[in-house]
Amino acid sequence: MAKGTEPLSSLRICVLIPDFSDGGAQRQCIYLLNEWQKRNDISVTLITFGAGEHAAALRTDGLEWFQMKRGPWTLVKLASVIRRQRIDVVMSWLHEMDNYAGLLKLLPGRRTWVLAERNARYPKSRRIRARLALGRRADLVIANSASGGKYWEPILGMQRVSVIPNIVRTPEVVDKALPPLVVSVGRLVPQKNPMVVAQAMCLASHSKSDAQYAIIGAGPLAAAVAEELSRSERSPSVDLLGFRSDAADIIARAQVMVSMSRREGQPNVLLEAVMSDCVPVVSRIDEHVEVLGGAYPYYVDVDAQPAAVAEAICAALEESKPRDVLAYARGKLSERTAPQISDDYVSAFRRLNRI
Structure with a gap:
């Protein structure tokens, strides 16, 4: 010792x-x-x-x-x-x-x-x-x-x-990615709903083709997610990066983070997104609401279709005042x-x- x-x-x-x-x-x-x-x-x-x-x-x-x-x-x-x-x-x-x-x-x-x-x-x-x-x-x-x-x-x-x-760790202040980056980080398992996220990113890239899209994580659904992306005509716009030890750094550079989890404890990626002024598009489950508050504007129903998630992603990319939107959450997490x-x-x- x-x-x-x-x-x-x-x-x-x-x-x-x-x-x-x-x-x-x-x-x-x-x-x-x-x-x-x-x-x-x-x-x-x-x-x-x-x-x-x-x-x-x-x-x-x-x-x-x-x-x-x-x-x-x-x-x-x-x-x-x-x-x-x-x-x-x-x-x-x-x-x-x-x-x-x-x-x-x-x-x-x-x-x-x-x-x-x-x-x-x-x-x-x-x-x-x-x-x-x-x-x-x-x-x-x-x-x-x-x-x-x-x-x-x-x-x-x-x-x-x-x-x-x-x-809650306070990330280093970094410049946001250009072109804008939309990222999803998490294990590729059923409870994280990665298939819906992959489909939504492909759809969002039709409307927001100037943005970058990335899915970070490994798990039993990795092959299925890769196959889903390969079937989409927009799949080249979405990168499947696998496990990344620098995931928190990537979140810090991103404009939007997507999580459609069906259940959570208290997700690290959400905390990291909030503290990095990265706008979360998330499923409306209790664990997300506990952090972001009931009035947060970028919730999506947990059973929503990919099109609804894609619509929320596009709206979040247009958010001009992310720190104001995340003020409630930052206040809760500061201590x-x-x-x-x-x-x-x-x-x-x-x-x-x-x-």
Whole structure:
């Protein structure tokens, strides 16, 4: 450890996350871990099953990182590390680790478990039911959105649910792209609705042919999105860029960001767009409204046809005062700094452990 002798009141935290692969939840975990390493009142242990695309952004000078292989002895190995490190709080991040943390609660020994909820709604499945059953053993759920908190309140009660929003990073001021850029960033999975986004961008490029259009992300629908673009006569106008580690920089240069997600936790790309004066065209779901406010003008119904999304994209490209349109959201996000959010987590942990 790089921080020297721990003070008597030091809190020992262990974060469980599968890896730092592509996704906003993984990036938020890195922001939190990096900030915690600046403190001298906590020590941090990290357990993963791998590294992932975003791992290069993680500081490692102020934490202990154990990388394990999945296998029949995984639970035993997790318990061994947690016992050896004398962990006060185990925080699980993403579903696979939620299940392991829930199973750890069945083993002898007192372990405070905090489950980090990064979404708000889920399709019914056996896997989700298992997570809910194990999640009942959590000492606290920390959701990153109000709707995520409401998901757990009927199960755990209000006293065991807290809401701490995502860290908002202030981007560097950069010149906007010329010609104008419309971008969509996110994993290419059904809940993100990438097929509608691809079709809408192709349609928008008919009316706004002077703009650039780009879809950033990887996932199981990548081939289907590529095929959809290839069928459109306007497909050369839309670039499918795959995973990009510089996605936040691209958003900062863009005039318009498109997200037609059906469900979210608290989307990083929306926060980054707002702070970069990039006008979001988004589905009207609770998680988007929580950030942008009810009166925001560039919502589209979550089940809208591509033509309606394209119309909103064209209107957003005409927006002459993006900062005015985003004033409500910027006001809400201004206090969500890394030091403040990291302190909110540590305060919640201390209340649980009375340290």
